[in-house]
Amino acid sequence: MSVRIIDDAQSTDDGEVQKIRGISDVAQETGLSTHTLRYYERIGLLRIQRDHAGHRVYFPEDLRRIAFITRLRQTDMPIREIQRYFELVDQGPASEPERLNLLLRHREAVQAQLVTLQSALEAIDTKIELYGGSGQP
Amino acid sequence: MSVRIIDDAQSTDDGEVQKIRGISDVAQETGLSTHTLRYYERIGLLRIQRDHAGHRVYFPEDLRRIAFITRLRQTDMPIREIQRYFELVDQGPASEPERLNLLLRHREAVQAQLVTLQSALEAIDTKIELYGGSGQP
DNA sequence: CCTTGACTTCGAGCACACTCGAACCTCTAC
DNA sequence: GTAGAGGTTCGAGTGTGCTCGAAGTCAAGG
Incomplete structure (x- = not known):
């Protein structure tokens, strides 16, 4: 997963390193299935960029959003x-x-x-x- | 709701008074709908006696079971x-x-x-x- | 070039726990 | 004896949140 198209490679003020992830990495890390990740996107909870091949590219910001979504789901929102x-x-x-x-x-x-x-x-x-x-x- | 057919009018050892209830009373008291009460019976969680008209008759024992079922459901069993x-x-x-x-x-x-x-x-x-x-x- | 495998979209299907509606019955009150 | 309230059974429908499968695309390795 190396991505160059993305011009928006923001570096946050605390000097956070950009680790960009593919969907299966993210599934692994979050415990959600790739199906669920795509589903969340379909229903508008996430908007994830694509690389030149059309594959999803997850930024740390996305991971944080996913984590928060998970918290909300855990509390039955x-x-x-x-x-x-x-x-x-x-x-x-x-x-x-x-x-x-x-x-x-x-x-x-x-x-x-x-x-x-x-x-x-x-x-x-x-x-x-x-x-x-x-x-x- | 007066019932006489029921020969099994048990009086518990602590001298509990038999208050027999119809389904809508029980729905009121438990916060469950009559639909849900009948559903619980259909799936075998409850076995409720009938009066001479075929109407359900709930004994205190049944109410206790319902209350416990509710606790289990509240905890997502x-x-x-x-x-x-x-x-x-x-x-x-x-x-x-x-x-x-x-x-x-x-x-x-x-x-x-x-x-x-x-x-x-x-x-x-x-x-x-x-x-x-x-x-x- | 060709296979492999991970990705893509899309619509459909599933599990769970109710929830509802139709058609019928029965008691009580007038 | 008839209206009306409230019960009965049964099968079917609903909402939520995923979950799956088919069919296609793409890039890398042999």
Whole structure:
């Protein structure tokens, strides 16, 4: 994966090294399948550049976006809302208040999830103890 | 909902009062839809008695089972595994070790979920702070 | 030149957990 | 005895988030 067409080889202010990746590398690193990566792109969560052969070329920026998408998915944010979030991102800085809002609302949801999950875990533990199970002492 | 046909009006040892419920009461109380309650029965998670009119009659025991099913669903146990669990329950006490095992394994999964969720929450909080958001101080 | 293999697009298919609708039944109240 | 509410069964439909397969392209190695 060596790419030269890309003129936009940005070097970030912290002197980050540009490691450009093909889709299977990225699949490896992120734990997502190539299918899923392409799917995310199809539905507009990602916009990935192509090399001269038309192959996808992932920049560190893309990897960071993928990582964040993964976090949002792990907390069950619906794809639609993630789409909304990245629409806002792609609209530039003017949308920051709305993005913040979206994230704050989502955080509430995640905290609620945590509460539900913890109380369900307690219920399960109670049941386990009922079976005389080795609950953590 | 007054029922007399049911000869099996068990009074539990702690003198629990028999409050027998129709499906819509139960839907109300549990937050599940009547559709879902019937669905759970179809797939074998519940076996609910009928009154003389063929209407479902829920006993406290059934409500407790429903509550536990809900806990398992809240923690993303797949329906298949919940089916398995209640197959074991319905097989009587001999299956208790296996039930315990199933629950212990599920607890592991839930704890993993909690860890994932918490670390994703941190990531989201970090992003929120990046937006200058009012994270909890 | 030819094979190999990793990539491309596109539409279709799948698994899961419900969710709904049609057609029918039955109790209660008037 | 008829209306209406609320139940019944059954099969089919829905939404979400992937997941897959077919058919084609491209560049490198032998």
